[in-house]
Amino acid sequence: MNGSKYHFIIHFIVAPPEHPQDFKVTFCTLSTIRFEWNPPLFDGGAEVQLYHITVDPQPGNDTSCPGGECYISSNFTTFNVTGLDFNQTYCFAIGAENVAGIGNITELCVPIMANVPPAISTSPSICVNYNGELILEVNWTTPAINDAKTPPILSYETCCDDMFSISVNNCCSTILKIDFDEEYNISVLSRNAVGYSQESPVASVDTALLTFVTERNITSDSVVISYTTINGCSDFSSDLQVQLSISECNETSTEITYEINRYVANGDEETFILTSLMSNCYYNYTLQVVDGNNTLEMSDSGFFKTTAEDTTIIPTTTTIPTSQSQRASATSDPVDADFPVAATIGIVIGIIIFIAVIIIILVVVMCVVYFSKVRSKSGPEHCSVTITYAGDPVKPWPTPLSNVYNVM
Numbered sequence: 251m252n253g254s255k256y257h258f259i260i261h262f263i264v265a266p267p268e269h270p271q272d273f274k275v276t277f278c279t280l281s282t283i284r285f286e287w288n289p290p291l292f293d294g295g296a297e298v299q300l301y302h303i304t305v306d307p308q309p310g311n312d313t314s315c316p317g318g319e320c321y322i323s324s325n326f327t328t329f330n331v332t333g334l335d336f337n338q339t340y341c342f343a344i345g346a347e348n349v350a351g352i353g354n355i356t357e358l359c360v361p362i363m364a365n366v367p368p369a370i371s372t373s374p375s376i377c378v379n380y381n382g383e384l385i386l387e388v389n390w391t392t393p394a395i396n397d398a399k400t401p402p403i404l405s406y407e408t409c410c411d412d413m414f415s416i417s418v419n420n421c422c423s424t425i426l427k428i429d430f431d432e433e434y435n436i437s438v439l440s441r442n443a444v445g446y447s448q449e450s451p452v453a454s455v456d457t458a459l460l461t462f463v464t465e466r467n468i469t470s471d472s473v474v475i476s477y478t479t480i481n482g483c484s485d486f487s488s489d490l491q492v493q494l495s496i497s498e499c500n501e502t503s504t505e506i507t508y509e510i511n512r513y514v515a516n517g518d519e520e521t522f523i524l525t526s527l528m529s530n531c532y533y534n535y536t537l538q539v540v541d542g543n544n545t546l547e548m549s550d551s552g553f554f555k556t557t558a559e560d561t562t563i564i565p566t567t568t569t570i571p572t573s574q575s576q577r578a579s580a581t582s583d584p585v586d587a588d589f590p591v592a593a594t595i596g597i598v599i600g601i602i603i604f605i606a607v608i609i610i611i612l613v614v615v616m617c618v619v620y621f622s623k624v625r626s627k628s629g630p631e632h633c634s635v636t637i638t639y640a641g642d643p644v645k646p647w648p649t650p651l652s653n654v655y656n657v658m
Contacts (some may be wrong), residue, residue, distance in 0.1 A: 265294040266353035267346035270301065273356040278329075279398040280336040280364050285354075286328045286346060295347040298324045304343045309333035320348075336364035336401070337444070365400040368393045370450035374408075374438050377483035378428075378457055380490070380515070382541075386426040386457075387483055390450065392439045401442040409437050409449065415531050430456045431548045456480075459513070459539045459547045460492075470529035472558045474521060477537055477549070481517030488512060490546070493538050496524070499531035529559040535597040 268290040275593040277284035289298060301322045303436045308318035313333025322329050334340060340362060345355035388408055395402070408424050409415040411434065418424045428434060428512075433456045437449040460477050467474040475494070490513035510522055527533065532555045538548040 264296045264348065264350045264452045266351045267294040267298050267348050268292045269354035269356045270327075270344050271344055273344055273358055275358070275359055277330075278360065278362065280362065280401055281333045281334045282330055283334065283340070283342070283360060283362070284328065284330045285344070285358075285482045285622060286344065288327060289324075290346045290353065293346070294348050294350055294353060298348050299322060300347045300539050301326075301329075302345050302347055302352050303329065303331070305331060306341045306343075307338070310335060323585050323603060334362050336362045336399070338362050361415055364442075364444045365397055365401065366445045367395060367403050367442045367447040369399060369448035370438055370440065371453035373453040374436055376436050378455060378480055378515070379483045380486040382487075384428050384430055384457060384546075386428045386434065386436070386455065388426060389423045392421045393440060393447070398407075398467065401444055403440045403442050405441050407439050407441060407446065411435050411565055423520055430459055433457070459515075460537050460549045462519070464551060465535075465552060465554045468554050470526045470557045472523055472525045473527065473533075473554055473556070475535070475537075475552075476519055476521040476522050478516050478519050478604070479513065481518060482515030483517075486513060486515045487541070489539050489650070492520070493533060494522075494524075496535040497533055499528045499533070500535055505534075510537075527556050529556050531556050546563070555592045 270290055271288040273284055273285065273287040276286050285303075287301075288643055303315065303320050303322065305313075305315050305318045305320075307341075309315060309331065310333045313331070314320060314329075315331055315333075319328070320331070323560065331342065338361075339359060341357060341359040343355045343357045345352045347353070370390055370393050372391060374388050374395075376388050378448065379385050381386055390406075392403065403421075404419075406418045406421065406424075407415050408418060410426065416424060416426065426436075433454065435452045435454050437452045439449045440447045457480065459480050461477040461480075463475070465473050465475050477492075492510045492513050493507055494510050495507045498504045498506070511520070514520070532553060534551055534553045536549050536551050539546045
């Protein structure tokens with residue numbers, strides 16, 4: 251056996267690599283996912299050449315993995331898969347490949363969930379304007395989107411209670427057509443490809459053109475009437491006028507209309523004075539805002555009563571200078587000077603009383619005689635005296651209003 255030679259043949263068997271380690275997601279948007287991993291612990295006896303990634307379901311056209319498969323050089327251990335759709339769950343599998351083939355794989359399923367836009371944090375800014383019709387100008391601020399999983403805002407929805415909503419493609423204002431003398435509650439929400447945000451806080455507006463219509467400082471012939479206008483975005487058209495319709499004295503069916511002044515939409519109180527009213531009279535009135543021949547709004551009916559005219563006679567006192575008083579006392583007594591007038595008045599009153607007594611006596615005597623005759627024939631009867639005025643009392647005709655003044 252000495253000198254014998256032995257030959258050993260060693261065969262190296264190469265197997266596919268083990269699965270990559272620590273396969274995980276490090277970044278995710280609505281259309282892109284970034285993966286990282288570490289090389290397999292055992293390469294199968296041959297150097298890893300590629301990493302093979304599959305995506306199920308297959309992404310869209312604009313993707314880094316066409317057909318749902320992609321190969322990455324072994325020099326890299328990170329990769330971005332693009333072209334994904336949000337609100338979709340994708341399953342990703344990765345395996346290392348050497349000359350023997352693709353080894354075991356690691357699988358990871360990831361839901362790509364998108365968010366609706368954030369709510370607008372403040373209530374919209376609103377104001378009323380008039381350009382032949384009443385409109386509401388609405389303005390708001392766009393919400394900030396700092397989340398990669400929130401798609402961009404596509405449009406806004408302006409909501410008015412449960413009555414209507416208007417979609418607006420641009421940011422951040424719109425105009426709504428509204429009615430007079432109504433109350434509106436306005437909110438705004440935003441919309442992206444996922445859905446709608448929560449509503450913004452509500453802003454409210456009352457579109458009554460005439461509010462707080464009151465009367466005050468009522469006298470026997472005048473009254474002060476006031477009203478408050480709406481606070482508009484700017485002053486309304488000069489064609490808008492405030493008119494007053496007021497009844498005649500103690501009448502409800504007959505009204506006279508007066509033009510007061512131009513309507514100014516500044517939110518302030520406006521005041522005017524009516525004069526030449528009749529005393530102790532009831533008046534009904536309304537205010538209205540008109541544009542030409544069109545009545546835009548009418549206030550509720552108001553009423554007031556003028557006071558009775560003061561007929562009290564205020565005595566006046568005449569002061570006689572000292573020198574004149576001395577001269578008068580020296581010539582005559584003041585009581586003696588007034589005596590003829592007083593005596594004459596007393597005589598006239600006495601005559602009137604005497605005549606009245608004679609008439610009453612005659613009437614009594616005539617009744618006694620009449621009753622005596624009647625009683626002797628048919629028994630007792632009653633005697634009545636009726637006093638008739640010559641014609642009905644004259645009803646004063648109310649004087650139409652002649653003056654309407656504005657309070658400056």
